[in-house]
Amino acid sequence: MTEFRGTWTEDDVETFLQETTVPIRIATRRPDGSPWIVTLWYRYRDGALECATQANADLVRFLRHEPAIAFDISTNRVPYRGIRGNGTVEIDSDGGPVLRDLVERYLGGTDSPLAEWLLDEEREEARIRIAPDEIYSWDYSDRMGAGSSDRTA
Template sequence: MTDFRGAWTEDEVEAFLQEATIPIRIATHRPDGSLWVVTLWYRYRNGSLECATGANADIVRFLRHDPEIAFDISTNRIPYRGIRGNGTVDIAPDGKPVLRELVERYLGGADSSLAQWLLADDREEVGIRIEPREIYSWDYADRMRADSDDEST
């Protein structure tokens, strides 16, 4: 069960996650204990965040060693808003179905050379499913709007 806190209701968090086509930043531990951050495309489905990446990617090895993660999905343009949280990861051996949906979500279709490269038959993909434990939302729209109003006077 996810603990939702912050500026938004659970429904507002879910709406943001469904609508936002910005990447997720995942923080994990490397086997030596140091921290690592990776950015991936995601989709929100049934209370989980799902990603796909190459089966041989370093992040896959790190997550298999330690499935505890922290994450951030936030806008890079004013007004800043988003979520951050923590949870655990499960890795599925066949990430192609998730990747196909991510290509559609982020690229708008599979016609581009990037989409074709990502979906090539010789690429082995795994699925990464994040089960959030805590989600904290923030939205600086009101504060930033007030600041920009002050500057215009």
């Protein structure tokens, strides 16, 4: 069960995750113990965060070795707001459907050279499913002013 702390209610967090199309930053450890951070597209489904990446990516190997992670999803423009937390990762080989949804979410469709490259049938994709243990939200809108209300901020 996810523990929610910070400025927003659980419903506010879910709305932010559904409507905001900034990438997730995932922090993990390499097998030698050194820290590693990566940025990926995500979708929020049934209380979990889902990403896709190439099945042979270093990240997949790192997460198989150490499934405990920390994450951050936050806007890059004023007013700054977002969530951070920690959780556990599960990886499976069914990343294709997730990737298609992510391409549509972040690129607005599948009709572009990048989308075609990402969705090439020759690519093997892994699904990364993050089960959050703790989510902490913050929103600096009151002290920073309205600023940009762009959902991709």
